[in-house]
Amino acid sequence: MIEKSWLIPLLPFLGFLINGLGRSRISKKTAAVIGSASVLCSFILSVLVFFELQGSAETGVTVKLFEWIRAGSLQIPFSFYVDPLTCVWLLVITGIGFLIHVYSAGYMHADQGFGKFFSYLNLFVFFMLILVMGAGYAIMFIGWEGVGLCSYLLIGFWYKNDAYNDAAKKAFIMNRIGDLGFLLGIFLLIATFGSTDFTEIFPQAAGFQSGDGRLLAITLCLFIGAVGKSAQLPLYTWLPDAMAGPTPVSALIHAATMVTAGVYMVARSNILYALSPVAMTVVAITGLATAIFAALIALTQNDIKKVLAYSTVSQLGYMFLALGVGAFTGAVFHVMTHAFFKALLFLGAGSVIHALHDQQDMRRMGGLKKAMPVTFLTMLLATLAISGIPPFSGFFSKDEILAHAFSRDPLLWVLGFAGALLTAFYMFRMLFLTFWGDFRGTAKEKQGIHESPASMTVPLILLAVLSVVGGFLGIPEVFARQAHLLGGFLAPVFAASQEVLPAMHVPHSTEWILMGISVLGVLVSIGMAWSLYVKKKRVPAEDTVQRSGLVAWSYHKFYVDELYQALIVRPLDALSGFFYRVMDKRFIDGIVNGVGSTILAFSSTLRLLQTGRIGSYLFYMVAGIILIFLLNYLIF
Amino acid sequence: MTSLIIVSVLAVAVLYLGLFKYKTALLPVSVTGLLAAAAMAAMDWDLEKMYFSEMMLFDNYAVAFSILLILTTLLIFGLSRNYFEKISNNVAEYYALMLFALAGGVVMVSFHNLAMLFIGIEILSISLYVLAGIRRKDPASNEASLKYFLMGAFATGFLLFGTALIYGATGSFNLAAIASSGAFESALFRAGVLLMMVGLSFKVSVAPFHTWTPDVYEGSPGLIAMFMATVVKTAGFAAFLRLFLMAFAEASAFWAITVAILCILTLFAGNITAVFQDRFKRLLAWSSVSHAGYLLLAILAVGFSASSAVLVYTIAYSLASVAAFGIMILVSRARGNDHLDSFNGLARTNPFLAFTLTLAVCSLAGIPLTAGFFGKFYVFKVALAQGYTWLVVLAVINAMIGIYYYFKVIIAMYMKENANAVAIQLNPGFRLVLSIVVFLIFLFGIFPGLIANIL
Numbered sequence A: 001m002i003e004k005s006w007l008i009p010l011l012p013f014l015g016f017l018i019n020g021l022g023r024s025r026i027s028k029k030t031a032a033v034i035g036s037a038s039v040l041c042s043f044i045l046s047v048l049v050f051f052e053l054q055g056s057a058e059t060g061v062t063v064k065l066f067e068w069i070r071a072g073s074l075q076i077p078f079s080f081y082v083d084p085l086t087c088v089w090l091l092v093i094t095g096i097g098f099l100i101h102v103y104s105a106g107y108m109h110a111d112q113g114f115g116k117f118f119s120y121l122n123l124f125v126f127f128m129l130i131l132v133m134g135a136g137y138a139i140m141f142i143g144w145e146g147v148g149l150c151s152y153l154l155i156g157f158w159y160k161n162d163a164y165n166d167a168a169k170k171a172f173i174m175n176r177i178g179d180l181g182f183l184l185g186i187f188l189l190i191a192t193f194g195s196t197d198f199t200e201i202f203p204q205a206a207g208f209q210s211g212d213g214r215l216l217a218i219t220l221c222l223f224i225g226a227v228g229k230s231a232q233l234p235l236y237t238w239l240p241d242a243m244a245g246p247t248p249v250s251a252l253i254h255a256a257t258m259v260t261a262g263v264y265m266v267a268r269s270n271i272l273y274a275l276s277p278v279a280m281t282v283v284a285i286t287g288l289a290t291a292i293f294a295a296l297i298a299l300t301q302n303d304i305k306k307v308l309a310y311s312t313v314s315q316l317g318y319m320f321l322a323l324g325v326g327a328f329t330g331a332v333f334h335v336m337t338h339a340f341f342k343a344l345l346f347l348g349a350g351s352v353i354h355a356l357h358d359q360q361d362m363r364r365m366g367g368l369k370k371a372m373p374v375t376f377l378t379m380l381l382a383t384l385a386i387s388g389i390p391p392f393s394g395f396f397s398k399d400e401i402l403a404h405a406f407s408r409d410p411l412l413w414v415l416g417f418a419g420a421l422l423t424a425f426y427m428f429r430m431l432f433l434t435f436w437g438d439f440r441g442t443a444k445e446k447q448g449i450h451e452s453p454a455s456m457t458v459p460l461i462l463l464a465v466l467s468v469v470g471g472f473l474g475i476p477e478v479f480a481r482q483a484h485l486l487g488g489f490l491a492p493v494f495a496a497s498q499e500v501l502p503a504m505h506v507p508h509s510t511e512w513i514l515m516g517i518s519v520l521g522v523l524v525s526i527g528m529a530w531s532l533y534v535k536k537k538r539v540p541a542e543d544t545v546q547r548s549g550l551v552a553w554s555y556h557k558f559y560v561d562e563l564y565q566a567l568i569v570r571p572l573d574a575l576s577g578f579f580y581r582v583m584d585k586r587f588i589d590g591i592v593n594g595v596g597s598t599i600l601a602f603s604s605t606l607r608l609l610q611t612g613r614i615g616s617y618l619f620y621m622v623a624g625i626i627l628i629f630l631l632n633y634l635i636f
Numbered sequence B: 001m002t003s004l005i006i007v008s009v010l011a012v013a014v015l016y017l018g019l020f021k022y023k024t025a026l027l028p029v030s031v032t033g034l035l036a037a038a039a040m041a042a043m044d045w046d047l048e049k050m051y052f053s054e055m056m057l058f059d060n061y062a063v064a065f066s067i068l069l070i071l072t073t074l075l076i077f078g079l080s081r082n083y084f085e086k087i088s089n090n091v092a093e094y095y096a097l098m099l100f101a102l103a104g105g106v107v108m109v110s111f112h113n114l115a116m117l118f119i120g121i122e123i124l125s126i127s128l129y130v131l132a133g134i135r136r137k138d139p140a141s142n143e144a145s146l147k148y149f150l151m152g153a154f155a156t157g158f159l160l161f162g163t164a165l166i167y168g169a170t171g172s173f174n175l176a177a178i179a180s181s182g183a184f185e186s187a188l189f190r191a192g193v194l195l196m197m198v199g200l201s202f203k204v205s206v207a208p209f210h211t212w213t214p215d216v217y218e219g220s221p222g223l224i225a226m227f228m229a230t231v232v233k234t235a236g237f238a239a240f241l242r243l244f245l246m247a248f249a250e251a252s253a254f255w256a257i258t259v260a261i262l263c264i265l266t267l268f269a270g271n272i273t274a275v276f277q278d279r280f281k282r283l284l285a286w287s288s289v290s291h292a293g294y295l296l297l298a299i300l301a302v303g304f305s306a307s308s309a310v311l312v313y314t315i316a317y318s319l320a321s322v323a324a325f326g327i328m329i330l331v332s333r334a335r336g337n338d339h340l341d342s343f344n345g346l347a348r349t350n351p352f353l354a355f356t357l358t359l360a361v362c363s364l365a366g367i368p369l370t371a372g373f374f375g376k377f378y379v380f381k382v383a384l385a386q387g388y389t390w391l392v393v394l395a396v397i398n399a400m401i402g403i404y405y406y407f408k409v410i411i412a413m414y415m416k417e418n419a420n421a422v423a424i425q426l427n428p429g430f431r432l433v434l435s436i437v438v439f440l441i442f443l444f445g446i447f448p449g450l451i452a453n454i455l
Helices: A007-021 A028-055 A084-107 A114-133 A137-155 A162-193 A198-206 A213-229 A238-244 A247-256 A258-268 A270-274 A277-298 A304-324 A328-355 A373-387 A393-408 A410-435 A443-448 A454-474 A485-500 A508-535 A549-555 A557-609 A614-635 B002-019 B023-043 B060-079 B091-110 B114-132 B139-170 B175-179 B187-203 B212-219 B222-246 B249-275 B280-300 B304-335 B351-365 B371-385 B389-415 B428-446
Strands: A061-071 A074-082 B049-051 B056-058
Touching: A007 A028, A007 A114, A028 A084, A028 A114, A061 A137, A074 A084, A074 A114, A074 A137, A084 A114, A084 A247, A084 A258, A084 A328, A084 A454, A084 A485, A114 A137, A114 A247, A114 A258, A137 A162, A137 A213, A137 A238, A137 A247, A137 A258, A162 A198, A162 A213, A162 A238, A198 A270, A213 A258, A213 A270, A213 A277, A238 A247, A238 A304, A247 A258, A247 A304, A247 A328, A258 A270, A258 A304, A258 A328, A270 A277, A270 A485, A277 A304, A277 A393, A277 A410, A277 A557, A304 A328, A304 A393, A304 A410, A328 A373, A328 A393, A328 A454, A328 A485, A373 A393, A373 A410, A373 A454, A373 A508, A393 A410, A393 A454, A393 A508, A410 A508, A454 A485, A549 A557, A557 B249, A557 B389, A614 B139, A614 B187, A614 B249, B002 B023, B002 B060, B002 B091, B023 B060, B023 B091, B056 B060, B056 B091, B060 B091, B060 B222, B060 B304, B060 B428, B091 B114, B091 B222, B114 B139, B114 B222, B139 B175, B139 B187, B139 B212, B175 B222, B187 B222, B187 B249, B212 B222, B212 B280, B222 B249, B222 B280, B222 B304, B249 B280, B249 B389, B280 B304, B280 B371, B280 B389, B304 B351, B304 B371, B304 B428, B351 B371, B351 B389, B351 B428, B371 B389, B371 B428
Parallel strands: none
Antiparallel strands: A061 A074, B049 B056
């Protein structure tokens, strides 16, 4: 089956072609069936690949498809590499992707661009699969750019709204900055190792000294790419704006899969990072800073999707913290659990938005518990999971990360723990504002409230089950020996780097204490949210109200957008205005137009030589011959 | 060799078919014969056979160019259904004359003796003189024929004179004997080289011997002009290069300067004059002059890479010219003339034609993804390898001028409206030939390796 794994990306691509080319002829129902079925088939194939890989002794299989680029000594074959790490991503992408496709069929049912939407979603899945299946950085880059394109297309899906188009452009441009870093990284890899293939690079790299300058440059460049794609400081600003896209897109692309591509890339390059301690520190600090920074912003946001977006940025920060402290398995584990509960939260939010006819402001919600029981219950479970309440999935993955952080430096743990408190607070704030209390919207909206159709609630329920039990894939040593199934499965991928990195050493007693503190803290945090938003029935102030102090900073997202505007956009605008007026208009246009008019003048004269008389033609000929002879006589 | 015999016999057979009024059989017989000829030529690959006491040599160079000439003629025949019937009663003459001209072309690419070069050129030229004037009642056609004949006779004189001088200097007509004669320093030999260069320059319309080109192209029927621009130019350049490669290569230091000067003159004369043309056929005639300039660049780079470059260039140029002239014929027939304004709004009425013509002129202009890009690329590459950087810079400037006038027709088709334009009807032959051309332009534009390394 692994040899045929190229079928996995091919199927969504066929779905894209059919839905894309026939979108004016194919009915909505057929489009939804084609779109979802192609991803479902890919999921089934991925499961088969998973079982075959688990049963085989090999750690990774390369499937070579064809020779792609050959330039001098550099050869880049187009091939796929399937190993446990790829497998985890395959299952997440196709599994969650399928559920979100089904959900979309219900969510988008009234939209005119239904077929287009499904074709884009399929295209996205195709590129995402290429990204995680590529056997080298070059193939990964194809997928990397492709998912960026799909993200752009889907953020601006409702292209008649200018603000949405701006959001799409912002996402694209911010990602380009990261992509440049990634590209430089690839070039450095080629210069250092003469290849872009994982199987060529990693064994060579294992022989390098720890702290080698070339590895440091490569890893930092690659990390810039990851920062762009995975929305870390300072390039995170596009992700909250990306919520302009339809909610299923936010769930699939901007929470569960695409934004974790950066984590995948760093995890894939684990040996390179393990040998560059400086880069590891940079990754850890960037991740932790992003985690706390985004959580602070999420505290005061009032748009339900914005809260989730900042929460995603924050959780991605945890994943990078994990990578930075060498907890590669923990990072992958958190990617997986986060995919479950964050996709569920987005889809639940979508269900709410759908019921309220595109109302996203939590100040206009409230009291939806009764009217939307399935949405409420599933979202409650997801919120418990993200807050880290045992035994929900988020508890296990977050605990693994924090334990590793503690073993590296207790300060990292303290800050990570603080972020977890913030997470619990803003998540329950969102939950309470949405489902508790009285309905605060208009009477007309109140009448229209309804539970969503089965095509939307069934995915919610399935994701809720995963959010609850997903954590049992990675039970830590303190609970049971050898129970970390995911860790066992992934061990061969990270074997080389685990030899380089110091092993985690936290005594079981300490780990129990840490766990206890974090659970206790989270419960207190939830209690504070409860007293504020349920007991005191606090509703956030309207936008027009002046805020002060830290609240204002958080509410205005620490003025980062304004800062970028003043520091980067404005000077660039001025510079380009200068170049347009002076360099382009005067200088370059002057040259071009001058050349053009000179040639025209020549042409109008030269064509007069063409008289049509044979006599003059023969004269030119003879004159030409005489000149040629004269010239040759003079030279030789 | 077999292919040459087939083409010649075919020409005679076609003439007889005409005599016995089997008009409908003309095209099928010609096409079958040409396919057979191409197949026989392909079988000579790698054989390197000498014929008739070293008069002709069928090496790979000869085979490749023979096949190119035969297949180009085949494409032109594909367009000729119902074309000649409209302008003449004696249709068989057309096919026969074109086949004779083709036979001359095959001789021109396979000669190994100056006598055969002369015979080849004359077989080709005399057929063309007649073909240019075949619209007997049309004064323009008569004028074209006469002009071409008078000037051609003049140029042949130089060619023969040059041949005689070289014989005088080396004592042989045989290319190998000339190359090994060691008489390169003698004034007789040098004068001979220059005179032969003049004679050949006339045939491939190199400035300042190009003046016949626009007038003759304009006066001749469209398909004949197409034949001149493709088959005749390819044969002429292949002969030019073969002569200078096999006989005069050792003396390249001497003749290279003159070729370089002719190259610059041709490029500028062709491109700059083309800028002001407002008739498409005349524009194509001037562009054919300018392409002779690019091809001269390759002749400067004596060696086998030059053969490859000329082969790629002539393939690309022939394909694009077949499409451009073909569509010019359709448009001028449907809309009365070949003025650039006649192309207005073609994109709306005939998207396929507009697309094909766009691709063709892009290929002529050397835009990437078309065969023409690689034609220019290889020619520039071999010239750069010989150190002619300044010449390539001038050629690139000319290529940019070229884009200006080539795009005029694209602008007319896509951006100008023509309210009373009606769709032009295409017969199946046209559709087939144009589709093949589109496919090949893309194929060689994306995979140039298919043709770049065969020589």
